[in-house]
Amino acid sequence: MPDHLLLQAVADTAGAYRDFPVIGSRAAVWIAAEIHLMFAAFVLGVPIFAVVAEAIGIFGKDQRYDRLSKEFTRLLLIAYSATAIWGAVLVFLLSTLYPRFWAYLTAIFGTSMWVYVSIFFLESFTLYLYYYGWDRWKYGRAKIVHLGLGILLNIWGTTVMFIADSWLTYMMTPPRDITPETSPTSIKLWHAILNHTWMPINIHRLIGNVVFGGAIVGAYASYRFLASKTDEERAHYDWMGYVGNFIAISALIVLPFAGYWLGREIYQYDQSMGITMMGGFMSWLWVIQAFLIAVLFLTGNYYLWIGMGRIPGAERYRPYTKWLLLILVLGALVWGTPHTMIADSRELAAMGGSHHPLLGALGVMSAKNTAVNLMILATFLSFLLYRRANIRPVVPWAPTGTRIQAGMFAIAAAVVLFFGIRGYFVEAIVRIGYSVYQVGAVLACIVFVTIIDVLMARGAQSLGAIQWGKMPPRSQYALFILAVTFTWLMGLMGFARSGIRQHWHVWQVMQDTTPYAATPALGYAAIMISTCVLIFLSLVGFIFWLGGLAEKSTFVPSTVEAPHVGH
Amino acid sequence: MWATNLRIIGIVVGTLALYTLIANKIPQVQSEVPHALSLGANVTPEQLVSAGDQLYHGAGGCTACHGLGTRAPNLLTDEKGQGPIGARCGKREPGKDCKAYIYESLTSPRAYVVSGYEPIMPEMGRTLSPQQLWALVAFLESNGGTVDVTASDIPPASGSAAPAATGGGGGAPGIAGGSTDPMTIIRGAGCTGCHKMNGEGGAIGPDLTHVGSRLSANLIRESILLPDAKTAKGYEKFKGVMPKMFGNQLTAAQLESLVEFLSSHK
Numbered sequence: 001m002p003d004h005l006l007l008q009a010v011a012d013t014a015g016a017y018r019d020f021p022v023i024g025s026r027a028a029v030w031i032a033a034e035i036h037l038m039f040a041a042f043v044l045g046v047p048i049f050a051v052v053a054e055a056i057g058i059f060g061k062d063q064r065y066d067r068l069s070k071e072f073t074r075l076l077l078i079a080y081s082a083t084a085i086w087g088a089v090l091v092f093l094l095s096t097l098y099p100r101f102w103a104y105l106t107a108i109f110g111t112s113m114w115v116y117v118s119i120f121f122l123e124s125f126t127l128y129l130y131y132y133g134w135d136r137w138k139y140g141r142a143k144i145v146h147l148g149l150g151i152l153l154n155i156w157g158t159t160v161m162f163i164a165d166s167w168l169t170y171m172m173t174p175p176r177d178i179t180p181e182t183s184p185t186s187i188k189l190w191h192a193i194l195n196h197t198w199m200p201i202n203i204h205r206l207i208g209n210v211v212f213g214g215a216i217v218g219a220y221a222s223y224r225f226l227a228s229k230t231d232e233e234r235a236h237y238d239w240m241g242y243v244g245n246f247i248a249i250s251a252l253i254v255l256p257f258a259g260y261w262l263g264r265e266i267y268q269y270d271q272s273m274g275i276t277m278m279g280g281f282m283s284w285l286w287v288i289q290a291f292l293i294a295v296l297f298l299t300g301n302y303y304l305w306i307g308m309g310r311i312p313g314a315e316r317y318r319p320y321t322k323w324l325l326l327i328l329v330l331g332a333l334v335w336g337t338p339h340t341m342i343a344d345s346r347e348l349a350a351m352g353g354s355h356h357p358l359l360g361a362l363g364v365m366s367a368k369n370t371a372v373n374l375m376i377l378a379t380f381l382s383f384l385l386y387r388r389a390n391i392r393p394v395v396p397w398a399p400t401g402t403r404i405q406a407g408m409f410a411i412a413a414a415v416v417l418f419f420g421i422r423g424y425f426v427e428a429i430v431r432i433g434y435s436v437y438q439v440g441a442v443l444a445c446i447v448f449v450t451i452i453d454v455l456m457a458r459g460a461q462s463l464g465a466i467q468w469g470k471m472p473p474r475s476q477y478a479l480f481i482l483a484v485t486f487t488w489l490m491g492l493m494g495f496a497r498s499g500i501r502q503h504w505h506v507w508q509v510m511q512d513t514t515p516y517a518a519t520p521a522l523g524y525a526a527i528m529i530s531t532c533v534l535i536f537l538s539l540v541g542f543i544f545w546l547g548g549l550a551e552k553s554t555f556v557p558s559t560v561e562a563p564h565v566g567h
Numbered sequence: 568m569w570a571t572n573l574r575i576i577g578i579v580v581g582t583l584a585l586y587t588l589i590a591n592k593i594p595q596v597q598s599e600v601p602h603a604l605s606l607g608a609n610v611t612p613e614q615l616v617s618a619g620d621q622l623y624h625g626a627g628g629c630t631a632c633h634g635l636g637t638r639a640p641n642l643l644t645d646e647k648g649q650g651p652i653g654a655r656c657g658k659r660e661p662g663k664d665c666k667a668y669i670y671e672s673l674t675s676p677r678a679y680v681v682s683g684y685e686p687i688m689p690e691m692g693r694t695l696s697p698q699q700l701w702a703l704v705a706f707l708e709s710n711g712g713t714v715d716v717t718a719s720d721i722p723p724a725s726g727s728a729a730p731a732a733t734g735g736g737g738g739a740p741g742i743a744g745g746s747t748d749p750m751t752i753i754r755g756a757g758c759t760g761c762h763k764m765n766g767e768g769g770a771i772g773p774d775l776t777h778v779g780s781r782l783s784a785n786l787i788r789e790s791i792l793l794p795d796a797k798t799a800k801g802y803e804k805f806k807g808v809m810p811k812m813f814g815n816q817l818t819a820a821q822l823e824s825l826v827e828f829l830s831s832h833k
Contacts, residue, residue, distance in 0.1 A: 223575065226571045226575075227571070270689060271687035271689060272628060272631075272688075275631050275632060275687070276631060281596040281598050284596070287593070288593070291589065292586070473571075477574070480575055480578050480579060484582045485582065485586075499598070502600075503598065503600040517600045518597050518599060519598040521596055521597040522590045522591075522596075523591035524595075526589075529586075530583040530587045533583060534580075537579060
C-alpha cells in the first residue's frame with residue numbers, strides 16, 4: 001500500500017491540479033468555502049429560532065414575537081442568494097483547481113449531490129412562500145399552516161446540511177476498510193456517509209448555527225438600535241438585540257458538550273489524529289480558542305450586567321456581579337493555560353521540562369473541564385439574576401424554592417470540583433469519563449433550577465417594567481464584538497477540523513501532493529480567517545443595508561411592554 | 568450616524584486585528600509533509616539513520632508522544648533505567664532481535680504495548696513507505712544500539728521516480744547527488760529538519776539564518792564535521808542529536824560550498 005502512495009504521489013503531479021493566480025489554489029478554496037459556510041450557518045441557524053419565535057407568538061398570543069420572527073426571516077432572503085453564489089464559486093474552484101480530487105468525491109457522492117441540489121431548490125421556494133405568505137396566512141388555521149411552512153423550511157435546511165456534512169466528514173474519517181486501492185465507484189454511498197464523525201459534526205453544526213445566527217441577528221439589532229431616531233424604535237431593537245444575544249449565549253452553553261463528543265469520536269477513529277489536534281502542531285490553537293471563549297463569556301455577561309441597569313429591582317443583585325466576574329476570569333485563565341506545547345529548546349529549558357512545574361497542573365483536562373463548567377454555571381446564574389431582576393415571587397414556597405435553587409448550584413459546583421480534583425489521581429481513560437458527570441451535574445442544575453424559577457415566577461409581583469431602549473451605546477458595541485468573535489471562532493474551529501487531515505485530501509486514502517499540502521501555521525491561518533470574516537461581515541452589512549432600502553422595518557410602535565425571553 | 572458607522576468599523580477591524588496579532592505572536596508551527604524516500608542498493612547505515620532522524624523529528628509525528636514521558640515511552644533517552652530504545656529493544660521480546668521488534672512495533676503497534684501505556688499508537692504502515700519505516704528502524708537502533716538495517720531489508724520502491732528528498736540516493740555521489748548548490752545540500756542533508764533557515768525548519772538546533780554573524784568559517788566547518796565538539800548555548804539538552812557522518816557523506820567541494828554559504832549569512 002505505501003508503494004501505491006508513492007505511485008499516487010507521482011501520478012498526481014500530472015494534471016491533478018491547477019494553480020490559482022497570486023493567492024494560490026488553497027487560499028482560493030479556503031476563502032470560498034469559509035464564506036459559503038458562514039452564510040450557510042446564518043441561513044440555517046436563523047430559521048430555527050424564527051419558527052420558534054413565530055410559535056411563541058401564536059401560542060402565547062403575543063404579536064411582538066410574530067413581528068420579530070418576520071424581521072428575522074426578512075434578513076434571510078438575500079443571505080440565501082449569497083449562500084448559493086458562494087457555494088457555486090466553491091464548486092467551480094474545486095472542480096477546476098482540484099479536478100482529480102473532485103472526480104474522486106463525485107464518484108462516491110454524486111447521487112447525494114443531486115439530492116442536495118433538489119432539496120436546496122425546495123428549501124428556497126419554501127422560504128419564499130414562508131416570507132411572502134406571512135401577511136396572507138395570518139389568522140386561524142392558515143397561520144398554523146404558515147408555521148408548518150417554517151418547520152418544513154428547517155427540515156429542508158437541516159437535510160441539506162447533513163448531506164454536505166457527509167462529504168467533509170468522509171474526507172476526515174473515511175471508513176477504515178477504504179484504502180488507497182479502493183475504487184471510489186465501488187464504495188457504497190451510505191457506507192461513506194455513515195462515517196465516524198458524520199453525526200457529531202451534524203449536531204455540533206446544528207447548535208453552532210443557532211449560536212452564530214443569534215449573534216448576527218444581535219449585531220443587526222444593535223446597528224438598528226444605534227441608528228434609531230425614536231425611543232420606541234430604540235426599545236424594539238434593544239429587545240431584539242437582547243433576544244439575539246439570549247439565543248446565542250444559551251446555545252453556546254451546550255455547544256462544548258457537542259464538541260467533546262466530536263473530539264471523542266476523532267480520538268476513537270484515530271488516536272494520532274486526536275493527538276495532532278490537541279497536543280501536536282495544533283496545540284497552540286486551543287490557547288487562542290480559550291482566549292476567544294473568554295471574550296465571549298465576558299462580553300456576554302457584561303451585556304447582561306449592563307442590561308440590568310434598565311430593570312427596576314436589579315440593584316439587589318449588583319453586588320454579586322463582581323464574584324461572577326472573578327469566577328469567569330479565573331476560569332478563563334485556567335482554560336487558557338497551555339500544557340503539552342510544541343516548544344523549542346530555550347523554551348523547554350526555561351520551563352524546566354516539557355510541562356511548566358506549576359502551570360502544567362492547570363493545563364490538563366481535569367482543570368480545564370472544571371473551569372469551563374464553573375464558567376457555564378456562572379453565566380447561567382447571570383441569566384437567572386437578570387430574569388428575576390424586576391419580580392418578587394409571591395408563591396408561599398418562594399423562600400424554600402430559592403434555597404433549593406442555591407443548593408442545586410452548590411451541589412453542581414461541588415460535583416464539578418470533586419471530579420476535577422479526583423481526575424488528577426486516576427488514569428486517563430477513567431478521567432475522560434468524569435467529564436460526563438461534570439457536564440451532567442451542570443445540565444441537571446440548569447434544567448431543574450429553570451423549572452423551579454418558572455414555577456416561582458407565576459403571579460409574581462412586578463417591581464416595574466423593563467425600560468427597553470435605555471441602554472448605553474457601549475452595550476451595543478459589545479454585541480458587535482460578540483458577532484465578530486463568534487464568526488472568527490467559527491473560522492478557527494473550521495481550520496482545526498480541516499487542518500488535522502494535514503497532507504491528505506482524504507485521510508490516509510488520497511494524498512494532497514500540491515505545494516500547499518502542509519497545514520499552515522496559525523499566523524497564516526489567522527490572516528486567512530480575518531480576511532474571510534471581513535469579507536463576510538462587509539457583505540452582510542451590505543445585505544442588511546439593501547434590506548433596509550427595499551422595505552421598511554417590521555417595527556410597529558406598540559404600547560405593549562416587551563417581555564423577558566421565557567416569561 | 569457617520570460617527571457611529573466609523574466606530575462600528577473600528578471595533579470590527581480592531582477586534583480582527585487583535586486576534587490576528589495574537590495568533591501571529593505565538594510560535595508558528597506548520598505540519599510537515601513526509602517526502603518519499605528513494606534508497607538504492609548502496610545505501611549506508613548513516614544515510615538510513617539520517618533519513619530516519621528527519622522522519623522521527625518531523626513528518627513522522629513521533630515526538631507528539633514519544634519523549635514527553637506521559638503518552639508513550641521515551642525512545643531517545645532513558646526509559647525506567649533501561650536506557651534508550653537501541654539499548655533495550657533486543658531484550659523486549661524473547662527470540663526477537665532489535666530490528667524485528669522495532670519494525671513490528673511500527674507496523675503492528677498494538678502487538679507490543681509497553682506496560683503502563685495505552686494502545687494509542689497508529690499503524691505507521693498506513694502513512695509511511697517501507698523505505699521510511701526501515702529508515703526509522705535504523706535511526707531508533709542508532710540510539711543506544713547498533714544499526715544492522717541493510718539495503719537487503721528494504722524492498723525496492725515502486726515509484727522510483729518519486730522525489731528523493733532525504734537521505735540521498737543510494738549510489739549517488741554523496742548528499743544531494745553531489746550538487747554543490749548550498750541550498751540543495753541543506754535540503755538533501757535534511758538540515759532544516761532541526762535547524763531554521765530563513766524562517767523555515769525545526770527548532771531542535773540553532774537558527775542558521777544569521778549563523779555567519781556568530782561563528783567563523785572554521786567554527787562552522789568544525790560544527791558540521793564534529794557537531795558535539797562545541798554546543799551552542801541553550802541547546803545543551805540536544806547534544807548528541809546531530810548526526811556525525813557528514814564528514815563521510817559530503818564531498819570536499821560540498822563542504823566548502825556549505826561553509827562559505829553559511830558564513831556569508833550574517
